[in-house]
Amino acid sequence: LEGLDALLSTVQMPPGIPVGSVAIGKAGAKNAAYLAAQILSTSDEAMAKALRDERQANAEAIYEKDAALQEKLKG
Numbered sequence: 390l391e392g393l394d395a396l397l398s399t400v401q402m403p404p405g406i407p408v409g410s411v412a413i414g415k416a417g418a419k420n421a422a423y424l425a426a427q428i429l430s431t432s433d434e435a436m437a438k439a440l441r442d443e444r445q446a447n448a449e450a451i452y453e454k455d456a457a458l459q460e461k462l463k464g
Contacts, residue, residue, distance in 0.1 A: 402408050409428075411420040423440070430437035 399408055399410050409424050411417045411424060426436060426440050430440050
């Protein structure tokens with residue numbers, strides 16, 4: 390089925406069988422770490438804060454890159 394069967398086996402799990410899926414490769418490994426940290430942070434406030442801070446820093450970096458790109462496109 391050209392991979393469709395693998396996708397469906399992941400996204401059609403019945404209730405009570407939670408699945409956390411991430412991509413493969415470097416991005417998938419990073420997202421797997423974020424997923425694990427998010428799960429662990431439910432019982433660790435220090436980790437929850439670190440995760441929030443990391444995501445905020447990532448968002449700010451994206452806004453800065455966008456602003457720089459917008460300036461470059463202007464002229």
